[in-house]
Amino acid sequence: MAFDADEEILQDFLVEAGEIIEKLSEQLVDLEQHPDDSDLLNAIFRGFHTVKGGAGFLQLNALVNCCHSAENVFDILRNHKRKVDSELMDVVLEALDHVNAMFEQVRHHEEPTPAPAELIAALDALAKPAAETPAVSKTAGPAPSSNETVASGDDNGDITDEEFEQLLDALQDEKASAPARAAGNGQPASADSSDGDDEISDDEFEALLDQLHGKGQFAGPPETAPAGDNKAGGASDADNSNSDELISDDEFEKLLDDLHGKGGSPTADSANASPAAADSKPATGPESGKADRPAESSAKHHRHEKSPAEGKGGATSAAPAMPSRDANAPVAETSVRVDTKRLDDIMNMVGELVLVRNRLQRLGAQSEDEHMHKAVSNLDVVTTDLQSAVMATRMQPIKKVFGRFPRVVRDLARNLKKEINLEMHGEDTDLDKNLVEALSDPLVHLVRNSVDHGIEAPDVREQAGKPRQGTVTLSAEQEGDHILLFIEDDGAGMDPDVLRRKAVEKGIYDQDAADRLTNAECYNLIFAAGFSTKDQISDVSGRGVGMDVVKTKIGQLNGQLHVESELGKGSRIVIKVPLTLAIMPTLMIMLGDQSFALPLVNVVEIFHLDLSKTNIVDGRECIVVRDKVFPLFHIKRWLVKGAAGEPEPENAHVVIVAMGTRRVGFVVDQLVGQEEVVIKPLGRALQGTPGMAGATITGDGRIALIIDVPSLLQNYG
């Protein structure tokens, strides 16, 4: 099982690699638009590469294999040995889906399921230069091709002990290594020989270093080390600096000769080279070293060239003794990962603090004590700062949600055979993490809807004199303490008359009521439950479930949703949500002697009204304000026990509230003022009470119910 690795690191990996994978899906879609963008190709290559590297440490082998194959494909692509096409993208995106699925499994502490062998084979087939592909059968997939290394996943980068032994054996005998190399070059032979070919072994590397750094500078590989240990140290530190400098041209030439001319197996040579090593000793004294080296580093590799004079040198003790030196470790980390649960707790506590502050403010206002006033107003400032600071820690860019869309749109467009260009603006707009997550599903739904219903088929667009390619624009911006999200398309737009007809057909309105609907109200019909204008249901959208869910969801976030549309030009959906869910500005009102909080988002205006001036229209009480008619509701009758039979007062305060395009007036007894409240869920017995969003504690220490305007009207209006 893969989880003997440090759990914390696993969690880190899931978060960080998860981000990379999210980005990958975006980049992949981008790539289809810009198939020759080498920065992008590199970035994608690196994405798979990084995930693979991390997964390797966590022994998530299935993930390693899949990423490895994908990485190889992009290695070929970025080296321009193959071109990006839709088929390739389909395979790669499928691979990404599997990677995502594996991530999900790992998140749930399951062993990831390996990607299907066909997929890996398909990837491996694509990981060959285009010209070679036809010749590559699927079964041969993991084997290395002649020019490009396509090591099989398991063997990748990992020379097993057995292989290493074989390698050592091979190195003993120069001749033995040559055939192995030839075999590796010619065709995909056995794994052992191919490893020996593409991958360098420790010994080879040692030899290479010896060769590069000239003679006498370094200790040999482990087996020769004891000899070196016995020598007295004569070499100064100057040697080290010499040895690390770039090699000279001559040396480089020699290296190339050795690598290529001698069959590319430097260790094989060097094994035989030791007798010659003695030649070089005198030349590599501390002073003379560098200048003489080119001449001296003859064709052979010198693994045993260490001279007595230079052996262990004046050097200090080896690595294990080092840690004692690092007492004064400066801490360079500037960021920490924090569990969101902890942030939620902090936010909650800040919420409580806000309540206490409100209460103190109220008490302070009653007292005459100047010091008290000062302290309270100081507390006010600090609390407000603290609140915004804590909120800032919870902010995430909306990019997190937007990042999903290129893929969603691409897949849908391919599916529906439409040509669609997705534009995104304001991805860096920050909002509360919880909101980012909560907005994700509704936004996906709306975007799917725009693609499916909004944008027309290319032919239809051409006939209408539009470009074949439709555009869906997603944008986000902050407006005060709200975030505005726009989903726009340049598609067919909506026909209000069709919507009216549908509304009547579906029995949502009768003909009269439907005819009276304004165009804006018609557009909002799309959010009514069971309303779909598509006659044919596609598997993308059109069942009429969803849009009403979207509306409910946005409502739950204290958000608002409205639609604008122009027939033939396109539609635009605007979502307005508060920056945070935890703290909400409200208007406190009194009904009888009970406090209620109306979300300030909904409040449009407040005025005093002579109630005798109301009109009855269509059996409903209405008021006219500046030539506009608003239905009037006595919410006290709904919310306060025993208030239904009370006589109407002559004068009352009226609060005009808005939900989308709809505006109504609420008659209230008293207006208390504006107050920031922390939303507390209602107790279990009261949960789901229609019209109530929650409760809060007011500045005077009492409990106030927070009114959920849409659900209140739905239930009582």
Add this chain to the structure above:
Amino acid sequence: MKILIVDDFSTMRRIIKNLLRDLGFTNTDEADDGNTALPMLRSGKYDFLVTDWNMPGMSGLDLLKEVRADENLKTLPVLMVTAEAKRDQIVAAAQAGVNGYVVKPFTAAVLKEKIEKIFERIQ
């Protein structure tokens, strides 16, 4: 011994850091690519550099070249972390002056061996 770990993937930095800690090297700093690592190296008196190969910005190989070209850093021992022990890559790294390489994934024991080998050579 003060060690700088360079990798763009913070999880990987943490893994390497933990492995080094297991070996007793607790004085480690992190950088997320060559561009951030280089100024740190120039001002930080590091004794050892562990760098990933494949990074955006400045790759490990470019970092290595920069280090070797710097008068004050050219003797700094460098261990390169790679995904595959591909010969051409390793040869290129060796030519650029790398002191050792280690292939992902590796254990603390492997890392120890690599580090010891490097210091054996230098001394």
